[in-house]
Amino acid sequence: MRIEIQIQRFDPDNGQEPTYESFRLEVPRHITVLDAIIQIKDEQDGSVTFRRSCRSAICGSCAMRINGRSGLACDTLVVDELDRFGEIKVQPLAHMPVLRDLAVDMTPFWNRIESVKPWVEREEGTEPEWPVEKETLMPQSFVDELDDVSRCIMCMACFSACEIAEVDDDFLGPAALAKAYRMVADPRDCETGERLSKLNEHGGYWDCTRCNQCVEACPKDVKPMEAIVSLRREAINSGLTDTVGSRHITEFLNIVRQEGRLNEGRMPLKMKMSQPMELLKIMPMAMKMLAKGKLPMPIHPPIPRVREVRRIMDAKGKGESK
Amino acid sequence: MSQFKYAYYTGCAAKGVCPELHQSTMAVCRALDIELVELKAASCCGAGVIGELEPDTQLAMNARNLKLAANQGVPMMTVCGTCQGVLARSHQELSDGDTRDRINQVLGNSGGVYDGGPKPRHLLWALIQDYGLARLESKVVQPLHGLKVGPFYGCYMLRPSDYLGFDDPYNPKSLEQVISALGAEPVDYSGRTKCCGFPIVLESESSAMQMVGTNLIEAQDNGAHCLVTPCPLCHMNLDLYQEKAEQEMDREIGLPILHLPQLIGLALGLDPKELGLDKNMVDTDALITEVVGA
Ligand code: SF4
């Protein structure tokens, strides 16, 4: 099969912007994008630069953007890309400086991983159930809870796909937060409280926009966003409730309990009630909405049979199994 | 009875801050002879927000919602991308026997036991998979020739694709197909599959406004005269907050944002007022004149 691959080239020494270079090659039908790029390097241009090691979706080195999607090149078939997009364009991962061609400087990623202390912190006497001096086996239920987040191979695809990483340099990003949850959910760790308070700040779990890009991109089904949601739940259940995010969830539940539905017009009002200056800021928009007939009443009549919804809410304790 | 009948799940936005979405949905479905039974007793879907703290409460609320639809004996139709994503996920989780039993205990006498039903579908998907694009095209009386429309899908219509399974999350086609069927021209831009930023607008307004601004400007620079979205929450951020995004990006944008049924309604020759186009924050007058006057 004869194919064409466009590779984004960048040479830090020639002072030029990155540009696509097109390569044509003859390949077997079921070749991966990575093997096709290796073939280009072997047969056509030895200077094409990229990372790879295992060629079998284990080491996490070969992540790049293929037709805009961040993922492993060794886990992506050329035919599938051609079916989906009719062409193959590869670029380095996003949100990190490019060193050369498809290789990025991974420092911003690793700094984030390091900042969450990606190890189980233990101290004699703090978790008596899990003594430090001898081997402690975890019950299966804990292992199950840690299963998703333990699969991470640090490929950075999620970080590249993350929409908040795009606009906020302070955001820790999906992989680091998933790793943080890996430690928070580990019963042997003695720093759960410290971890949760630190990540309760700007850049932590509240700054995720729940776009699911990381869940979609992850080649190992780590579901980083689900881990972020679990961190939020752990935080609220541990008493960290003085945040915009936490208040939003509580008010949301309150309004739905009263009306059966969310009244979006009431939310900003409720959220900013305690801050008169903030309230003033939203007034101009509220006036315009009113003029357009868009401002909902402060109180809606509840939906019929709203009692059923309230009963459901009462029937359940907080944060039960997923 | 119409050949096409759905249990209509309005969601909160169409009944609150986006009345024009409900209005235009009703008008368009009437014109297309699609019968809607509104699920008036349906509750909020939880929007993923309730599920953050109380996953089982959200699941039980949606078991109740899905049960209300199942009682009608027809599939549930949504008009909100976020509701669609959350309900599709609940529907899938409830297909597991153990989960369903657990949730049915919570449900108890609150609407009766849920024992399965058809998968909920968004108006956009219903039009393609049930109604058919050819039939839709045959109903167009005012083809939107010359109008360039940027599709804006919204996260929950696309991701995670495991729960949804309609469009390719990286290269969706459904909105483009509908735009083309109406005689308009879909505009290609990378923002079409991105997040609108609505979920973090309270947490971090500047991030959210950059997201809005970047998507709008890219679409506009690629020639879009307006955007169309199947999600009222995206609509809120792109339309209601557009002025703030303009400030954040330091550029005038003025790009009208239409709900999916508003765009369809224009092509069906419906009265713009009936479609609630006067309720959109970014002025739609010039757009309407162009469509009607052309
Ligand atoms: S869901 Fe959150 S962490 Fe994941 S990509 Fe989106 S913003 Fe980033």
Ligand code: SF4
């Ligand atoms: S969470 Fe998934 S995508 Fe992110 S680094 Fe780990 S393996 Fe890669």
Ligand code: FES
């Ligand atoms: S080369 Fe190891 S994951 Fe692709």
